[in-house]
Amino acid sequence: MATADTGTLVPAIGVRLIATTDLHFHVWPYDYATDRPAPAVGLAAAAETIAALRAEAPATLLFDNGDLLQGSALSDRVRADWEPGQGPHPLISAMNALGYDAATIGNHDLNFGLRYLRDALADAAFPVVSANLVHRRDGGWETLLPPTALLRRTVSDGEGGEVPLTIGIVGMLPAPSASWDRLVLGRDVETPDIVAAVAAVLPGxxxxKPDIVVALCHSGLMDGGEPGENAATAVAALDGIDVVVGGHTHEVFPGPAVPEGRLHGKPAVIAGSHGRQIGVVDLRLTRIGDRWRPIDAAVRTEPVSPVPDAGDAPEWDALRPYHARVLADVRRPLARLTAPLSTRFAMIGAAPAGQLLGRALRDHAAARLAGRPEAQLPILAATAPLMAGGRSGPQNYIDLPAGPITRGFVGQVYPFxxxxxxxxxxMRDVRDWLERTALAFRRIGTGPPGPLLTDAPPYLFDTIWGLRYAIDVTAPDGDRIRDLRLEDGTVLPGTAQVVVAVNSHRASGAGGYEAASRGTLLDISPTTLQQIFGDWLARKDRVTPDATPIWDxxxxxxxxxWIDTAPCPVGHVPDIPNRRLRESGEGSEGFCRIVIDL
Structure with missing residues (x-):
């Protein structure tokens, strides 16, 4: 029971909100890239935890917060093989069976284009909302999906009766999303500012008169993103928003810094990624006037437990043939590594996986430009390490022995x-590109060793192959690149032109790489980067990964x-050219701490 302002006792009811986010089409608890089980990962395992959370509470609602349809080898296989005439999209069909109440979309749900998005969502038995995904129509702009939804449910009053409850839902995705996929979406789709878009639809x-309003905000808390990318905190500040479900950044919230899970005093939750955690918001509501209003909330993320038979239930039947095809594909041999390959020290330049991808991209560029005047220009390639630690933890590395590699390796290096x-x-643009890369490092002063890296994720740290350069981490941001030259030692003036091969996401300027967006587009590959890299490896048959840094x-x-990296055998610090490393003991959250003498 709760006490009203008059001092009289009024009834209180409880409602549990359950949320998944950034599933990236991870369904089975299986890592396709490494071809081995990944316990406690994926929606099939998460479904068991969701069922347990539902059983504990008399009234629950289940939401998904976007980045659902893309991000794994399974998503790519479904996209290639599924057609709407075959029946509902197999993942949406599974979500219908699980009883999702509402969802929004994330930026990666746009990766396959609007037609695929519309086809996939057509049979959703739950509303999918987005206030800031708009498309051009009849000379103006209108939302592609409903911006809001109103859910009407009946919940127990705790005394044997039931009361009606109305839940308002509003969805949103990062403001730069349309620009990140401009090549796929064209100029008739935009994703305007989150806060302005939500503020515009909230009055309606x-x-x-919903009792509560839940913001499905595919946006995070982190600093350092692009303008308009991470706006969950600003959304929480809007009058009328009662609960925020965040995402996009793959962070987990509440966390040690904010254990109570509040943004501007309102309950908020972010449940990591890939179905490893489930967001839980337990609301307690009381009757105030003609509405049930929140008076208290408990917020947490629930780790997903390993489930031996995850994926055996009937709701996964439609996906099972795709799963089998992916396993056959990722097990296909490609080439042999003549030496071990590790990304443990990619963030300080020892990036053998990036070196192989850079070679493949430069060869691709040379072939595409053959016979054109641009073929005479220096050809460079930009790559970033996706599996190099960061917030995904000490297991987020590639470690391969010498020997055969399969197509799964391609997905480890670049899964998009x-x-x-x-x-x-x-070359002036290239220098600016590298200055953006150098923001990954803190400014290092005198005194005891401190952290070298900022909190920026590894995928924002580009190496441009075909160059040599130095990074001065004692200098201020924007003035750190030294001794920039081609790999043969040639120093070019800032006006000299070069060609850079890079994925389309970065070419759009994504990740704050405005310098990339200044480039003149010479060519777009007819196939994906994954296909280009896999075919290159197959042609080479035997490849030698090189961990020698191209920059100092x-x-x-x-x-x-110091940096934190995957645990190394005690007393064994690798010998990396031009890097003076020494072990410093155990780092945070299972990492190994290595000191770099600059």
Whole structure:
């Protein structure tokens, strides 16, 4: 029971909100890239945890917060093989069976284009909302999906009766989303500012007098993103929003810094990624006037437990043939590594996986430009390490022995279905590109060693192959690149032109790489980067990964910093050219701490 302002006792009811986010089409608890089980990952395992959470509470609602349809080898296979005439989209069909109440979309749900998105969502038995995905129509702009939804449910009053409850839902995705997929979406789709879009539709939703309003906000808390990318905190500040379900950044919230799970005093939750956690918001509501209003909330993320028979239930039957095809595909041999390959030190330049991909991209560019004047320009390639630690933890690395590699390796290096763009840029643009890369490092002063890396994820750390350069981590941001030259030692003026091969996402300027968006687009590959890389490896048959850094830290005598990486055998620090490393013991959250003398 709760006490009203008059001091009289009024009834209180409880409602549990359950949320998944950033599933990225992870269904079975299986890692296709490494071809081995991944316990406690994926929607099939999460479904068991969801069922247990539902059984504990008399009234529950289940939401998904976007980045659902893309992000795994399974998503790529379904996209290639599924047609609407075959029946409902197999993942949406499974979500219908699980009883989802509402969802929004994320930026990666746009990767396959609007037609695929519409076809996939056509048979959803739950509303899918987005306030800031708009398309051009009849000379104006209108939302592609309903911006809001109103759910009407009946819940127990705890005393043997039932009461009606109305839940308003509003959805949103990062403002740069349309620009990130401009090559796929064209100019007739935009994703305007989150806060402005939500503020515009809230009055209409509130006019329907919902008891509570839940923001399905595919956007995070982190600093360092692009303008308009991470706006969950700003959304929580809007009058009329009662609960925020966040996502996009794959972070987990509440966390050690904010254990109570509040943004501007309102309950908020972000449940990581890939179905490893489930977001839980337990609301307690009391009657105030003619509405049930929140008076208290408990927020947490629930880790998903391993489930031995995950995926055996009938709701996964439609996906099972695709799963079998993916397993056959990722087990297909491609080539042999003549030496071990590890990404443990990719963030300090020892990036053998990136080196192989860079070679493949440069060969691709040379072939595509053959016979064109641009073929005479220096050809470079930009790559970033996706599996190099970061917030995904000490298991987020590639570690392979010498020997055969399969197609699963391609998915480890680059899991997205983007084409390759060839850009003509100036060396001044290239320098600016590298200055953006150098933001991954903190400014290092004198004194005891501190952390070298910022909180930026590894996928924002580009290496441009075909160059040599140094990064001065003692210098201010924007003035860190030193001794920039081609790999043969040639120093070019800032006006000199070069060609850079890069995935289409980065070519759009995504990740704050505005310099990339200045380039003149020379070519777009007819196939994906994954296909190009896999075919290149197959043609080579035997490849030698090289962990020698192509860039150096500018000398800074007397200064040192540390990085956290995957655990190494005690007393064994690898010998990386031009890097003076020493072990410093155990780092945070299972990482191994290595000190770098600059």
């Amino acid at each position: 939703l509130l006019a329907q 279905p983007n084409p390759v763009c060839l850009l003509r840029l100036t 830290f500018a000398p800074a005598p007397g200064r040192a910093a």
